[in-house]
Each structure stands twice: as structure tokens, then as C-alpha cells.
Amino acid sequence: MAATGTPPGGRRGELGAYARAGFQSLSTARDGIAELASLLGDADRASLLEGLAVAADPDSALSLLLRLAETHADQLSGLDAFAWRRLCIVVGASPALGSFLLRHPDLIAGLTARDGWLPSGEEAREQLLGAVTGDNGGLAGEEGWNALRVKYRELLTAVSLYDLLSAGSHEDLPDARPAFEVVAAALSGLADAALEAAIVVGRATLLAGDSTAQVTEESLEELRFSIIAMGKCGAEELNVVSDVDVMFIAEGDERAATALAREVMRAIHHPSLELPLWQVDANLRPEGRQGPLVRTLESMMRYYDRWAKAWEFQALIKARPCAGDIALGDEFVALTRPLVWASANREDFVGSVQRMRERVTEHISTDELPYQIKLGPGGLRDIEFSVQLLQLVHGQHDEHLQLRGTLPALRALVEDGYVARHDGERLSEDYRTLRVLEHRLQLRELRRTALMPRDEEGLRVLARASGLARSASELQELWERVRRDVRELHLKIFYAPLLSAVAALPDEEFVLGSAEARARLSSIGFMDPDGASRHLAALASGPSRSAKILRNLTPVLLQWLAEGTDPDFGLLAFRKVSEANRNSSWYLRLLRDGSLAAERLTKLLANSKFAAGLLESHPEGVAWLERDALLVPPDPAALLSEMRSLVSRRSSSRSAAERLRGVHRREILRLAMGRVVGVLDEEGVARGLDGAHTALLDALLIAIRAHYSGEADPPEIALIGMGRFGGGELGFASDIDLVAVARGGATSSGPVSPAARMITELRALVSDPRFPVDLDFDLRPEGKNGPLVRSLESYRSYYERWSVTWEAQALLRARHAAGDTSLSAEFFVMADPIRYPAVFGEDQLREVRRIKARVEGERLPQGQDPGMHLKLGPGGISDVEWLVQLLQLQHGAEHPELRTVSTIEALTAAAELEFITPEDAETLEEAWRFASTLRSAMRLWNGRVSDTLPRDWRDLAGIAGVLGYQGGSTTELVERWHSVSRRARAVFEREFFGYREDELFPEVQA
Template structure:
């Protein structure tokens, strides 16, 4: 009768089975001519035919539907889209009459009509909101579930046969939510009848319980199958509160069981009350006053975002409306809370991060470009602007998009695209869930299932034209579109406000624009508006380009710790650079450069100052190569050339100090961009300091030569962290001065000349210059580690050092020399001095007395040098497990083992740690703990100056400063607390290793 091609054209996968089914005796001969035509409109013709054969066995009258031109497409669209609803009709053949309903009967029903029918199904009577069912127990639950699923069949028939599924999607979601609310009302009526066995019926009647819908049910955009999120609120008349609360909780629990427990007719869906105050740990039902107390004192930002959808569903209507009215002011003022926007954005990131990796690409709801991106974006815009614009006080997503567009918060084109994408994704979600009435948001993987989904998502007339390939293509396009809109739509409305664009684009009132800025994190929205207006005013090329760029730049600036300071810094730099074509082009053409600039300006006071006085350095941000710190040889050559051009004078020294500031800036920018690690930071800063000291030495020697003959060659030896090339921004330079008189020179005169040169070096590095070097962190040299300390000669001859160390060197001086490294001066003299140093620091090992002395000094340092009131757990230098602990342990190991393990002969703490592990002197796990603590402490020390502009050796206590330090150390927004936790943990573990190996504590 039918050819194989006919079956394939109709969409069948199993042609032979379809042929056998068509020949089944249950299907009348007269109906077979219409079967293939009807089945070709089904999403899954195989499923539709199988369900029809099974139905025909139970209810032969269904075969008669096939010949009816009006009923036939309705029947097959339902059977081919939902196996679960076909199973419902098999269980209840009497419900097949639903297929015969006319269009008017299938049209959207009012919430009141749905509630009336649900209550009628259980024979409910009584006052409104306190109905009591005649059908109690399992019979009541059965009747309720059948009535609800009959409504779902009716809604699905309307949905699946719609000429435009996207157009009817909102009304389908609304009717499903109303049907769920009606089911809950009827379940409460059954619950009251059931509770009469356990509570006094009069007490039950006194308890007013309202069920507040949340999420999609509250917003009237429910799925075919979904948890129904609820909150319960109760009141009682002349009844003890504990009794009332017990009855309310029992009634709520009974309702949830009636709706969702297993039974002859399967449960409908889970009633989820976990959005209530305190979640699973909180009381199941509370009074209105208790709810308000919680929200006013303890609620988090996400709870107000959830309350945006709150709506009375069932139970006492007056109490429900009182609840809505009470929470409304809190909902629309929550965007004023500190960190509100960040908390919403953080919640969205957590949703994405918690998706199993294997599901990310298949997620219609939670993944990038999915439904959650639309919902979070829309809700955030509503909450930001709803405080001053009541037109945004709507619950459903499509309605909110419409209102946001009409009020000008989203451009019309963006709103159309967002709305269309959201409707399409919801239709896909509905069709996937309809098949088995199971909660799922995953795109099917099998081609046959994808083809069925493609056909189900189309109107009946377009079914045959859609394939799995077309579905995949449109879905991917939709995801990309949603992701793009989600990432930029929050910031775009500021464009028109700042720049007075044409009416074809978005325009915000000043109040709305300031509300947006405040929600972004700007503490002075009026000031921010002034900066925006200054940047975008006029008809210049710069103003025009800034108008295009600011929406995105404002968002990036807002992601920093201090958006106000960032925007001010951006304005100042932009004004300094004026119409510079390279600057405007960089911002326009390099997202990386623009984003780096914005985040630096809003996260670092120090770098903002440096960029303001050296705005040309912004150009480096567009090139990773430009950000790489210069090598020592390059710096020395550059400084030497500058000094030659200025005759080795103070004016040349001014340029050298500017060079040092420039190189510190380059290093910081490279670190902020993640291009260099902590070792490279220390090396780069040490190289910049070394080149600067070398230049100062050259100028000081030239000044001596200008007056008389140069009698000695001076070298500067770096000590401490400068010697180990492990310094941070703004570190002093611990040094020693060594000289060797030239042949024939008077030793005493040479000594005096060396001391004069050493003094002059310090002056050249720190003295005020004219014109001044703005935003400079001066390089202070400290020679306190020289023999005899501050009481000893500032500079000594090489022979004097040799004699002193041979006769008088004490243990702490040997330890200090572990970091000694030539920094500037004559290479031959430096090499000769280092030979002396190597004999002292590595030559004799450690005696028991030496060990005791080192431990005694360390204990004294801990007791006396820690600032009064400082928390030892948070002091990065002298605190427990901090820099000092790690370095002292490394140094005592070097002094004891360097003779037999030459690889330990290094000035670098981290290199020494690696050598200690490689040589097996300490266990690798212990070395890793020490290294982690030292590295984190070093990064925190540098980050504190970069972020706050103030040097400090203590982890910041203020939230803003701690957050800024955390961001610089690579933590996400809100990572300040995590940084402190990580620091405490790392240093606690490092301290345990230190005590075990330094003091011998077990």
C-alpha cells in the first residue's frame, strides 16, 4: 500500500516496524489512507504510530479520530511529541475526549477557571483560601493528579499545534504555572481533610497559610515539568504560635506529598521550599513578621534576586498579598547593597562552574549562551533600575525584556534579539521535557532524538523542512547571540546617556544612568557622570571614539576594586594624551590593552599615578613584547648614553631616576598581565636598581675627577634581598661599599675619597631634583650591614675587609654575606672581594655554638622587631611562617651544607630551596610548603604597595585594600577573604616546617 520512500519521506526511522503497525487489526482499513499524512506531521512518527496502536487496543474509538481532518493533526502532534502524555491517555482512556476539544476549549484558560476545576476534582468546599476536600487520602491525590494532567494535555495540544510556537510560549508557561497553582490549592484542600485525623479541625481552620510561588512558577513561566519553588507564610487567629506553626508545617508537608509522592497516578513534580529563610535549616513556615525580620537582618543579595519572582499561588490570598507588599520595597532597594552586582555576577559564574564538564556543551539552560544568561542579565537590569522605575516591576522574563526596551534600558534591536532567543530556547526546553515529562535541560545526543526535537519545535506546516543539522545550526547561533548580548548588554545603556546619541539608540534619564553606575560599583555616580560627559562631549574624533568605547570600558573599570578612582585616572590619562592617534587606535583595536588599562586604573593607585606622569607607557599594554622587562645590559647601556649626553651631571641623574620609575612601571604592568612570575619581578626590579646605582657611582666619581684625581676604585655590593635579587617595589637597597686604592695613592686619602663617593651616591639617589621626578619611589641605600654596623667606616678597602673578616667576623656577618652580590663598580675589584666573601660565608661550616647563636638572634628578632600590635600571623616579613622564617632556615642550611653541596652556593632563596630538595637535605614536601609561603608573602608585599600606594609588611585589614591585594595576586572578585585564608594556611604550615628544622621542635 505504501512504499518505503513514503515512510522515509514521512520521517520514520524503522520502516519495517511502521509497515507492520499499519497492518495491525486495531487500525481500521478506512483509516489507513489518512495515517501516513497525519503521522508525517508528528515530531517522532515512530513514537506516534506506536502510541496510536497501543491506544487503539484500549480505546478503539481513537481510530475514528484519524479520519477527522480537524482532529487528526492534533492527535499525531501530541502522540509524536510526548510518550508520557500518551501513557496518561492509556491509563485514562476517558481523557481522550480532550483530543476532540475545539479551539475555544483549548484556548488559554484563566487562573480562576483552572482553580475552580482543580478544586471541583477533589470536591472541595469552604471559605476561599481554606478549602477542605471531600476526597481525602489517596483518592483525593489520584483525582487531583488526573485533573492536572488533563490540563497539561489540553495545554500541550494548543502549544504543539500553534502556528507560531515562539509566539505562544509565554502564554503556555503562564497557563502551566496557573495550573500548578490550582493543583497546589486543591492539594491544600486534600491536606486539610487528611490533617483532621491529627489536629482539631477548628484549629486547622484558624490557621491561614499562603503558598508563595518563586522561580518560574512565581513568574508564570513554568516548564512542563519542573520543581515548583515555594515559600510558606502563615498567620493564626486566637491560636498559640507554636501550635499554628506546627499545623502550617504539617499542612505544607501534606500538600507536597499529595502533589509529588509516588502512587497509582505518578506524582506531578517536587514542591521545593529550599528558597525559604535559612534554606533547609530554617522553619518550613514562618509568620510574616518572622520573614521580614530575617530579610531585614540576615538575607543575602541572591535572596532578594529570588524574591523578584515571588507571587501568591494558593491558600490565603490576603496574607499572600501582604507578603508581596512587604517584600517589594526590599527587592527594589537591594541593588544599593555593597557588592550587589558582584554577588549576582559571582552567582552566575558559580552556576556555570558547577556544570559537569561533559554537559557544558549540551546545556540549554545553564551553559554559556543559555537561558540563565538571559534571566540573570534581565533580572540584574530590573533590580538596578527598578528602584527608580516602577514600570520594571514585572516577574516574567519576556515582559521584563519588553519593559526594559520601552523604558530605554535596552536598545530595541537588542531587546528583539534577546526576546527571540529566549523564546526559542524555552521552546526547545519544553519540547525536550515533554517527551518523558522529566526534568532535563540537555540537548539530546542521538540524531533521531535531535531530528524529533527539530520537528517538534516547528509549527505543523513546517515540520518536514527541519532536520537535526538545521536544529544544531540554529541552536549554536542562538547561544552565540545570547552570550554576546549577556556580556555587553548590562553596560551599553550608559552610551546614550553620556553621549546624547540619537533617538534611534538607547537613552536613559540622568537618574537611571546614575542608578546604573551605582549598581556597577561607582560610589559617586554624579562624579562618574561628570567624567563621562567630559570624555564624550563635543564633536572631536576623540569624543566620538570615546562614545563608542566607554560602555565596555566602564564595565571593565567597574570590575576593579575602586571604579571611581579608575574612571578618574582614565579621564586624566585621556586628557594628557589628547588626540594622540596611537592611543585612540590602541583602545579601539586592542581589547587586551584596553581591558588591561581599565583594570589597572581601578585596582592600583600607584600604577595610576605612574601612568598619569608617563602616559606614553600605555602603549606597552598592547604588546607582550613591549611589557617584557629590559635586561641589565640594556639598562646599563641606556643609562650610560643618557649620562654622556648630560656630561655625567645631576640633570643626567634625573633622567636615570625617571628610567628606574619607568622600568618599575613596566615590570608591574607585566606582572599584572601575568607575563612574569615572582622571580622575574625581583630580578627586573634589582636590575633597575643596579643600573641606577651604577649611574650614581659614575656621576659621583666624575664629580671627584672634576675637582682632583680619582685615587680609588669603589664597588657597591648588594646585600639582603637586593643581593638575592628578590626585592619588591619600593625596597631599600642594603649595600656595602668596598674600594681598592689605585697604585701610588695615599691609603688614608683614598679612604676619605671612597667615603665621600659613597655618601654622594646616596644623595644622588634620594635628593630632591629640579624639576622634580613626580610619582617617584626613591631608592634608599642602607649600609648598616657593613662591619661594625653604623659605628664602622662607611667604605672600607678590600684589604681592610679581608683583615676584618679573618679576625673578627661573627656568625651573623657570615650569614649576611650569603646574599652578597656585586651591584655596581669596577668588575676586577668586585671579583676580588667576592673571593674573600666566599671564604667567609661558605668556608667553615657551623659549630654547635654557631647554631645556638643563630637561633638566639632569630628568637630575639621575633621578640623585639615585630611592630607593637601587629598580628604575627599576618606580618609577611617577620610573622610566623613569613619571609624571615623561610630565609633564616635556608641560610642556616646553606652555612652548614654548602661545603659538601656546592649547588647551595646561591644568593637566591628559591634557588637554594630547589637545591635543598634536590640534594635531599629536606623532604620535598617540606620544601614545597616553605616555597609556597615565601612566594605568597613576597607577592602580598609587592601587591600591597601596588594596590594601595603605601608600603606595608602586614596583610591589609580594610576590605577594599585586602580585595585590591587579592586581585593583584590573581584572585577573583570577592577573593580578599580567600587570600587571607590561603595566607594563614600557607604560613602556618611553613612555620611548622621551620620550627622542626630550625629549632629542632617536633
């Protein structure tokens, strides 16, 4: 380079030139270039600066070039402007490759003399094999490893330079994306060649005796050994730095094959003088790390025929022989291909694929998700997953889709009509964008990474290296736009072919079935694709405006339904709701314009049979999903006023009851919807249920009195809430426990008293065929054997003469529910001394403990695991309530704070009064609340009442879906219950029965 003076423009102009070149530390850059020019024989500083201006990171490039000039100035001083520019491009984008050239400066001239050279697979193989072949055959041990790695990195530098030149300088920004496929293929060919060379080194190492394995020359000569490339290498779309997934197949001496495979891996990634290249990962082999490293072809096929899981066939999509005995590898691929394309027919195919994907994403920290190019939402995984699943679903019928690479497969999906052309082109472009960013990030330090930089400087360097943006902010905007685009297309393209099939075929043909449509439905999780096809045809076929709107909406609706626990039921329920609202213009407008309402509706229908059933009788309830406020229960007084108004306009108690039950169902539906979509918590549900039940009972009593046909006036009646109803702690699975008190007409003389007839009529009128409501009067004196209703005097006489401790205990949660409030007040004046006794002695304490033990022994269902019983099992609802009620019986008379019908309020008061520690109170409350939540969730999921946590995976998944747990959280659900119940039981046994810690856990004391 010719000598020259300082760049023109003066001192200030000179610093401006460094700023325009992209330097961040201007003074340091000026001094560094001056020093570099001096080291290179007073070289032209303007030319040096011009070359560094094209570097992605001029500051780090200058630093590295200074180090190079200090020790190898002769290698740099002879470079012309053409070569200098290329050297700056390489070291500016990859300090790691710069360090490699620092170790091997003799390679600089040859690498920078070409104007972009992309070695073919054959050229790479020839050069790498030449590097590891000595005078007497292959180079053994570390000599071979280092020769292989130096030549590989030399070729990698050539490929990287070609790739970087496709992006051009940061000024004119030519697009690097069109070159992605040829660059990725070259990287794959380079990996193939490295593995081929590693086989040569491995054989030489074994023959030289440099390995711990003892094998004979004869066994190696007779050995057929093939390496199967998997993953991105198999698809010929490898990253700059990535694990190279492989499987080893051999025919011959098993020990020799295993030893050779180990030596191949050591040659690539074992520590040595020259740094490892990448990890050779053989964990995709049958049985993973637990399985043998090498298998015969027969052993491979036996495994895939009998034991392989769906994800293992999915992995085989990209399998191809890449090194060693190619014919043996081809035979393996040919034998496994039919299994791959038939794998979509396997039981639970989609479920297994989805669970595999979830397991991958579960390991990503929340902090990393917004920066994940590969695994985050809108990242490469979304594209690859969509393409691969479409291939598996349709590839069994369409051989054109049986391709390894993502982009070739996407092009085939477009050409064969599975993906709209515009969508496919956008997705291809986004895929290239993400891959170029990933390559540039990995190239910098030659390490595996897929995380976007979080700092502005990192983004600035990446923008310059990729040629995709002019600044950090512009690159950030591009990244966000691509992520949104990929996420949108991921949702859309996967369902578009199904929509086309639905729209194009008349109902008769669709019922008979399009194989592609059925396969698509099955692949996304529908268990009955034929039934789902019929529902879709009914919804979306025809020229009507509503059918057209539903056709446009169905892709996303199907996606949301498929994310629920039972998409088949959800789609059927959606069809029923849509047909019921067919003539309501607001319905389709709500779905089309209110994405929140549409998503909530699909979540509701696919996760709650209970709510879906109620929605059938009140389909206009869909409108509530648009606003949270509409899912909150109304004020109890307003609801009672509405129901009383209905009674006043009806000619009979029966007609009034029918309308009242409809309003009651409406409010239960509102509560169920609010709970499933997450607007209401359990406490909000309890308040809403209490308001709905008490309003219904009160209004029904008014209707019965208004249409009473007896000779005298109807007796006054008060309904006293008991149990969880009395405590205001209802869930969807709770009974409505009551006792009835009457004033007048309640004597037991005669066949049936007027009051008893009124209560019998109440039970008949409350019965709803669409929504069972059962009034339980079994907590009355003498239980089922006692009269259904008593006068206040009869209650007083009974409690004074005959009542036992458990009846006093039952009164602890008694409160007014409906009817005559003054009569209820008189009842509580009589009941308070009984439920809050002035003296509660040892005899009563023993009696309570005896009854609790008897309940545990007699009422738990035979043959069931007590640990799964939420109510009566160890640490369940009963344990918590009995302990709290015991404290109320013992101390309620003295401490008014304990005189509450609420279990949680009483537990809090007991802790404040130091009858129990705050820590124990927290443990008990957690168990009680979680058990109550699980019982409600079971009812919401399948519409059935159960006190036992199910063992069936689908039911557990349904409960998890209602509670908003992430998919696959069934184990977490059960484990949490066992954990909280175990701790609650320990507290209960210590505080209720008086057991000491060493009696509860003797092994701990030991």
C-alpha cells in the first residue's frame, strides 16, 4: 500500500471520517489506524480506513488487525485494496475467524484473493480428505484432528466471506437473504466433508493404537460404516455453528464400529490444539443416550417397527446419508421412508408432537422469550413446526411433499395448493431473514446462539453484518415485524387448506370425506375428524353472508379450539351456539370484530362441558364475553328484585318457577363463563352462587305463598342455609344444604303439615331438567328420619333434650338464606347457645374426635385412594373444616371473633387469637382453597360432581384447562395436591387429635 499523509479535512474532518466509517471510539480509531499504517510500512491510512468502513464492527476489526500486524506485518503489507477490503469484512463480522487467521496468517492471501468462492460439497470433501491424508495413509490422533480442523476453518472462512459479500457494505445494503439456501447447503456439505475426513482420521487412530479401543485391521477393513445426517444438516440447511445431529449404522464387527464412531466424534469436538468445530450429537438415535451408539440396519429397523415414538419418525424426515458407506445409508433411508409418512396415522400422533414441542419451549426462561430467534413465538420453530406437520399430514398422500428442507417443502406446499402462494412467499422471506440473523450472530464468536442482542451496540453491529438494516432501531423494527408476521402466518397457513376443502365441497361430499381435510383435522387434535368435517360443512358451506364470515373466521377458531382439552366437543358446541344465534346480527359481528370474545368462546366450549351445556339454553350469553363487566354477577338485591317482579306477573307458581329457573340458569352460566375465561376467582364465584341461589329460593317461596290453596293463611317459613351454602363458600360442585323453620301450620299432627307441603312444592319447583338443583335437608334434626320442617318450638325442644355434638357443630354455619327474616332471627337466638356452648369439656372433645374418625373410616368410598379424595381424604376439606369448627365450639362463646359462618374467616380469627399459628393457618387455608377449586373445576370440565381427583389423563387435562394451567401440567396438578394436603394433614393431626411431631413422623426423630 502506498504511503500517504493524514486523510484530508483537518483534525475535525478526520474524526468525522472515522464516525462515518462506523467507529464508536473515534480518537482510539485514529490512533490505531496511524499505528497500523506505521506497522505496515507507512501504508495509506485513507485506504486502511476505506477497508475498515465495510466491517460490521470496525473497532474490534482494527484491534485484531493491529495484533496481526505486530506479528505478521508481511502477510498484510502485500494485500491490495481488493484483498484488504475482504479481510476487513471477515474479521469485522467474526472476531473468532480473525483469531483463526491470527493463528494461521499464511492463509490470508489465498482467502482474500478471490471475489467470493463457495466450495462445492465435492471440493470440500476433496480438500478435507487431502488435509488428513499423509504419506502412509490417514493422519492419526491429534495430528489428524488439528489438520482436519484447520482446513475446515479455512473453508468456513471462504463460505463466510461469500455470505458476507452477498450482503455487501452497509451503505448500499444488497440483500443477503437470496444467498441463504446456497450458503446453508455449502455449510452442510462442509460438515459432510468434515465427517468423512473424521472417519479417515478415526481409522488411522485405531490402527495406530492411539485409542483405548483394541480393534484389528481386518475388522476395520471389513466394516461397513455409514453416518446418517439428521436435523438441519440432514436437510442441507445447516447453521454456521450448530450441533450436527447424526446416527451411526454399521455392518460388521460391533466393537470396531463403536470405536470408530467414538473416534469420529473425538476428531470433531474433542479438546486439542486447534479448537473443536461443533458438537456431534448422536442423541436422536434409537433409545437416545441409553441406546447403543451404533446399530446394524436390522437392529435399526426392528426398533422403528416395534418401539419408535411419533417424534422419532418426525426426526427421520430430514435423514440422509452424509459420510462413510453411502449405499448402506441409502438403504436405511429407503426402508424408513414409508414409516415416516405413515406416522401421522399413529394413535395420539398430534398429541405426542405437541407435547414434544412444549417440552422444548418449557426450558426457555421467560426473560429470553422476546429475544429467541429460534424457539420464541414468531421464531424459526413456528415456521419449521408448521411446515413439518403439514408435510407429515399430507405427505402420506402426496409424494411431492416428501422433502427434507424447510424451504423446498414450503415451496411444494405452495405449488400443491396446501398454502396460499402469497402466504408461502412471505413465510419463506421471513424464514430467510431469521436464518441470516442467526448466521451473523453465530459467526461473530463461532458459538451456538439464537438470541437477539439486547443492547443497542449489539443491534448496530448485527445490522451492519447482516445488511438487513441501517441502524439498531431499524433492525429492531424489522425483528418485531417478522415475529408478528410469522406468528400470524403460523396460525393462518396451517388451516387454510382445510378451509378450502370445506368451502369447495357440497355437504354430501364432505360427509363422505376429503382425505386431506380429515387428515388435517386429525393432525391438529380432533379425535373424530369425520364428525368435525360435518360440523364445519354445516357452518361454512354455502353462499350466505354468515357462511362467508365463518369461513374467514374458522382458521383461527380451529386453532383456539385445538388448544382446548376437547376440541371435538368444542366444535359441536360452537355449531349449536352459532345455529341458535343464526338470526342475530350481533353474533357474527361480535366474532368478526371482537377477537377477545371469539377466543374466549372457543376456550369456554373446548374446556367446559358444564358451561357449554348451559349456553345452549341461553345462547345470547355469548355477548357477555366481549366485556369483563358483563361476566361479573349482578348485585344480589337487584337480582332478587328482578325475580320478585317475575313472580308478580305469573298466574301460577309453576309458570313463575319456570321463568325463575331460567334467570337462575342465566346467572349460573354467567359465573361459569367468568370463571373459565379468568374474569372471576373462586371467591367471586361463591358470592355469585350465593346470590343466585338465595334469590331463587326467596322468589319461589313468594310464588308458593302467592298461589297457596290451603284453607288458612300459609305459614311463615324461613330457610336456614347450612354447610358451605350457609358459610357463603359454595363452588359449582357444592350441595345446597338447608333446614326449614315454620311459624304456624308446622306441627307434625296429621298426615302432612301445610308447611311440609310448601317445602315439598319448593323442592319440586326448584328442580330444573336443564340444570339440576338439589335442595339437601339432611342436616335437619334426626336427619332423613326427622320431619322435613319444624316449628321454632319443636327445634328448641329437640335441641334441649336430644341434640348431639355433631348437630351443634352443624349449626356453626347456619345463617338466614330465604323467607321470613324475623323467624330466622328467632332461630339464631335459640341456636347460638347450642353452637357456641359456654362449656365444652373433655367428653365433648372426645365425641368430636370419635365422630371424625368414624367419618374417615366409613364414608370414604371403598377401593379408592384416600389421598385423591378432596373432601374426606387426608388434608382435604373435611380435615380443615372439622379443626376450625372444633376451635369454634371450644372458644366461640368467649371470643366473638370466632362466631362466623365462614371457614376462612374463622381460621383467620383463630390465628389472630393464637389458637393456631399463622403458618399452620396458611397451610390449612391453602389446602382448603385448592381442594375447593379442584372440585369446582371438575364440575366445569365434565358437568359431573365428584369429590375424587381423577386418575384419567384426559380428565386431569380438563381440570388443568379450566384452571388455566399450561398444556401438559397434569402431573404438576396432582403433585401440588399431594404436597398441600400432606402438609395440611400434619397440622390437622397435631392440632385436632393432639398428636406430637414424633408420633406423626417417627422416622424424622430417629
